[in-house]
Amino acid sequence: MNEVIKSIKRTPYQSLAIFLILFFTLFLSTIIFIALTFFNSFLGYVETRPQVTVYFQNKTSSSQIFKLRDDLTSSGKILSIKYISKDDAFKIYKDLNKENPLLLEMVTADILPASLEIYAKKPIFLPEIADYLKKQAGVDEVIFQKDIVNQLISITNVLRFTAIIFFGFLMFMTVIVLIVITSFKVALKKEEISLLQLLGATDNYIRSPFLKEAAFFGMTASLMSFAIISLAIVHFNPFLSSYLRGIPTLAINLYLYTLIVWPVNLYFLLITLFLSLCFGIIISTLASYLAIEKYLK
Amino acid sequence: MIVFDKVTKQFPLGNTGLDEVSFEVEENEFVFLVGPSGAGKTTILRLIIKELSPSSGTIVVDDLDIAAKKFSQNVDLRRKIGVIFQDFKILLDKNIFENIALGLKVVNFPAHKIKEEVKKSLAFVNLSHKEKVFPSQLSAGELQRVAIARALIGDRKIILADEPTGNLDPKTSWEIMKIFKKIEGKKTILFATHNTDIVNSLQKRVLVMKDGRLAKDQKKGGYDL
Numbered sequence: 001m002n003e004v005i006k007s008i009k010r011t012p013y014q015s016l017a018i019f020l021i022l023f024f025t026l027f028l029s030t031i032i033f034i035a036l037t038f039f040n041s042f043l044g045y046v047e048t049r050p051q052v053t054v055y056f057q058n059k060t061s062s063s064q065i066f067k068l069r070d071d072l073t074s075s076g077k078i079l080s081i082k083y084i085s086k087d088d089a090f091k092i093y094k095d096l097n098k099e100n101p102l103l104l105e106m107v108t109a110d111i112l113p114a115s116l117e118i119y120a121k122k123p124i125f126l127p128e129i130a131d132y133l134k135k136q137a138g139v140d141e142v143i144f145q146k147d148i149v150n151q152l153i154s155i156t157n158v159l160r161f162t163a164i165i166f167f168g169f170l171m172f173m174t175v176i177v178l179i180v181i182t183s184f185k186v187a188l189k190k191e192e193i194s195l196l197q198l199l200g201a202t203d204n205y206i207r208s209p210f211l212k213e214a215a216f217f218g219m220t221a222s223l224m225s226f227a228i229i230s231l232a233i234v235h236f237n238p239f240l241s242s243y244l245r246g247i248p249t250l251a252i253n254l255y256l257y258t259l260i261v262w263p264v265n266l267y268f269l270l271i272t273l274f275l276s277l278c279f280g281i282i283i284s285t286l287a288s289y290l291a292i293e294k295y296l297k
Numbered sequence: 298m299i300v301f302d303k304v305t306k307q308f309p310l311g312n313t314g315l316d317e318v319s320f321e322v323e324e325n326e327f328v329f330l331v332g333p334s335g336a337g338k339t340t341i342l343r344l345i346i347k348e349l350s351p352s353s354g355t356i357v358v359d360d361l362d363i364a365a366k367k368f369s370q371n372v373d374l375r376r377k378i379g380v381i382f383q384d385f386k387i388l389l390d391k392n393i394f395e396n397i398a399l400g401l402k403v404v405n406f407p408a409h410k411i412k413e414e415v416k417k418s419l420a421f422v423n424l425s426h427k428e429k430v431f432p433s434q435l436s437a438g439e440l441q442r443v444a445i446a447r448a449l450i451g452d453r454k455i456i457l458a459d460e461p462t463g464n465l466d467p468k469t470s471w472e473i474m475k476i477f478k479k480i481e482g483k484k485t486i487l488f489a490t491h492n493t494d495i496v497n498s499l500q501k502r503v504l505v506m507k508d509g510r511l512a513k514d515q516k517k518g519g520y521d522l
Contacts, residue, residue: 010390191388192388195386195399198348199376199400199403199447200378202403
């Protein structure tokens, strides 16, 4: 650690430049990571919502609704149908608004409509099912989410593609800039390196202080950028809470683990920090390694 | 300890550094390497520490065939050799203790023994009182003594000295030679120099280089070009 601090003191401007470029890269990368994770989990959430929801008029009897449900089921195009009675709807409403007694007082089970939540076997059946439902007696409203899902999928794809291109460019630019700056540092130590080689130092011994310093910068930049982003998340949490009201959790499925993204939680933050640290350390040590390797060869 | 057999070194631009040079240096022998500038003295030293590779011929250093194409033991080779330069090559941002300790640190010497070894080495070159001093505060003679201490530390078998008195006045040069006298017979020493007085006075073996060739090899020679 002492050697790292000494080295920073000897080349303060180069050290500052390395820190700033790493900070900038890690800050943007962490924001991209969080945004993509949110979008993916939100898409996952929307995809699990009913693909067609049909709300019935108050006068529609449950037997009429069940008949319609049976007709749809027998069509062979339906994956599943869930019946939500007026009472079920009221329970859901109460659950969603348990912190707002005023809203609870104003609503009773009578004014909430019964509904069917319908999942089709294939997305191409959705318009047909929606059209069929709109023509049925006793139907108040048909909500067909295909367009929303499609839009979200296309937005997420564009975002993912743009993020990958941007991230690749950012990585390339950062590594090049770091190699250039580290090369200056190496050049300043040219005599010392030659001497160490003559004394019988291994390449690893010569690389070691440069790599330690790079890891230190990667780690510090990562911690700083994470701290700022965490403060921003804490600051915007009330806004996000009101915006995402009604969505209990957002999660992404990893192979063996489901990562909960919303509400913001310690695990998600720790994983983000871990990835940011790994990325920061890898990118900075890689650039240093390449810069010193060029000189050693 | 050191064997050169018909060693030729051609530089990329076509000039010849060495031309079929052959000699042998026994273990713990003291040999002067003399000759005019450009005669090939430094090329011999650079070949021994494998800073250069020969164009042809064989070089064996402490049983290592370092001219072999597949030779990859540069680190092992250099850990056997201490090098002293005319311009000292002392790191200005490290104090004297740190400069000398470098010779041990690079060979992974146990950290707890480094202090003791460096102190012994400083005492050997009469610089015990200057261990915390920085190079800019030392005279040329003292800097060369630091360089010698660094070259000797870590039990290196071979000492290559490339005109170590070249930048020093006659009195200081003799102080440096006194240190070499102390290690004579304990290390294999190859001492490249232009200093006529030193070569003539010590009456050691002298290899005389001229135009990249070994012109003379005298057992107890003088500075005779």
